[in-house]
Amino acid sequence: MNLFLDYIDKQIGNAVIKVSGSKSESNRLLILRQWYQNLKLKNLSDSDDTNHLSEALSSNNELVDIGHAGTAMRFLTAYFSTQEDRKTILTGSERMQNRPIKILVDALRSAGANIEYVDKEGYPPLRIKGKKLMKNKVQINGNVSSQYISALLLIAPSLENGLEIELLGEITSRPYLEMTLTLLNDLGISTSFKGTLIKVEPKANIDDKTIVVESDWSSASYFYSLVALSVVGTNITLSSYIQESLQGDSCLVEIYKKLGVETSYEANSIILKKVAVISNESQKSLELDLRNAPDIAQTIAVTCFGLGITCNLTGLHTLKIKETDRLVALEIELTKLGADISVTEKSLHLKPSTVINKNVSIPTYNDHRMAMAFAPLALKVPITIEDAEVVSKSYINFWEDLESCFN
Numbered sequence: 001m002n003l004f005l006d007y008i009d010k011q012i013g014n015a016v017i018k019v020s021g022s023k024s025e026s027n028r029l030l031i032l033r034q035w036y037q038n039l040k041l042k043n044l045s046d047s048d049d050t051n052h053l054s055e056a057l058s059s060n061n062e063l064v065d066i067g068h069a070g071t072a073m074r075f076l077t078a079y080f081s082t083q084e085d086r087k088t089i090l091t092g093s094e095r096m097q098n099r100p101i102k103i104l105v106d107a108l109r110s111a112g113a114n115i116e117y118v119d120k121e122g123y124p125p126l127r128i129k130g131k132k133l134m135k136n137k138v139q140i141n142g143n144v145s146s147q148y149i150s151a152l153l154l155i156a157p158s159l160e161n162g163l164e165i166e167l168l169g170e171i172t173s174r175p176y177l178e179m180t181l182t183l184l185n186d187l188g189i190s191t192s193f194k195g196t197l198i199k200v201e202p203k204a205n206i207d208d209k210t211i212v213v214e215s216d217w218s219s220a221s222y223f224y225s226l227v228a229l230s231v232v233g234t235n236i237t238l239s240s241y242i243q244e245s246l247q248g249d250s251c252l253v254e255i256y257k258k259l260g261v262e263t264s265y266e267a268n269s270i271i272l273k274k275v276a277v278i279s280n281e282s283q284k285s286l287e288l289d290l291r292n293a294p295d296i297a298q299t300i301a302v303t304c305f306g307l308g309i310t311c312n313l314t315g316l317h318t319l320k321i322k323e324t325d326r327l328v329a330l331e332i333e334l335t336k337l338g339a340d341i342s343v344t345e346k347s348l349h350l351k352p353s354t355v356i357n358k359n360v361s362i363p364t365y366n367d368h369r370m371a372m373a374f375a376p377l378a379l380k381v382p383i384t385i386e387d388a389e390v391v392s393k394s395y396i397n398f399w400e401d402l403e404s405c406f407n
Helices: 023-035 048-058 070-081 102-110 146-158 174-186 217-228 248-257 294-307 317-321 326-336 368-379 388-393 398-404
Strands: 003-005 015-018 039-042 063-065 087-091 114-117 126-129 137-141 163-168 191-194 197-200 209-212 235-239 261-266 269-274 286-289 311-314 340-343 347-351 360-362 383-385
Touching: 015 398, 023 039, 023 048, 023 070, 023 146, 023 174, 048 070, 048 388, 070 087, 070 102, 070 114, 070 126, 070 146, 102 114, 102 137, 102 146, 137 146, 146 163, 146 174, 146 197, 174 191, 174 197, 174 209, 174 248, 217 235, 217 248, 217 261, 217 269, 217 294, 217 368, 217 398, 248 261, 248 294, 286 294, 294 311, 294 317, 294 326, 294 347, 294 368, 317 326, 326 340, 326 347, 326 360, 326 368, 360 368, 368 383, 368 388, 368 398, 388 398
Parallel strands: 015 235, 039 209, 063 087, 137 163, 286 311, 360 383
Antiparallel strands: 003 383, 087 126, 114 126, 163 197, 191 197, 235 269, 261 269, 311 347, 340 347
């Protein structure tokens, strides 16, 4: 489904939108619920990724296909490794079969896991024979996707001897690791994170617990972009959010303050309000290191392009192995729109633009964030989003919620 968007001359009303629960928190908690059946979860994400994970966890089939769900691939690789006497073929989409997983597999093998590659060395599909993992010390690079490390952390309390993880080199996406550890702590699981060493103690049982998942901050980013590209006075209310969030993407509050958007907290909601006009004269350059929040890079780059301001983003090396190579995709599509942009293996550099080309069609590369990041540009020029249904990977109701902003 291709979707034509044109919001020029339309005014955003006082929209109130309920955003689904955080995909990151939901997926972690679903794994933990496998160990602790008396854990009750509310406001789970309704994303495809979370649904794929939930279905896989409840399935008894030997073949488990998780489609495009990268988080599910990482978490399930570790999970199925611990399921004694269970044989699993874990696979996914064509893109998933070209996303590396060797670093995680090597770490699990060092703990005693029985995992083989069905086809290409270092990539899914995987043949996993579950067994009791007795070794309690592993090493893994700290500058890879935090999901590899979180996958290990999530199985740790179920292991007889717990787990000690030594992180090698620079640590990337630390907030996501801290999110995982905080969720473990909330269940009464003892952990420590000192220097490059993480320890998780085993825990067989927990007290009855109900957790309400906070709404997803990366999903909020698209509405921050919409408000930033709107006229002064525009406001949108999003729920359910808290000020002391576990999610690294909550750094949006401070980032978009530089782009003219003020955030206020009211009950369990945030109110986004456009308070200032931002131009390349008022904001000389937006300089950000996004190593701890790479998922919002696309949204920020598109926002800066729409505002006509300079943007230099670093810490983006993990974007190369996402649903698509997001840096290359951004360069291609923003260039079509008239941007002066260059990318490296881990950075993006955007010069100010005065013209945005009209009626450009944006392919989404099977990447939900490409679709949603470019959508707010429809306030500036008519655009078409190809394969718009790809948003269901993380935000099923995105197009309906976006349209409701103008009612």
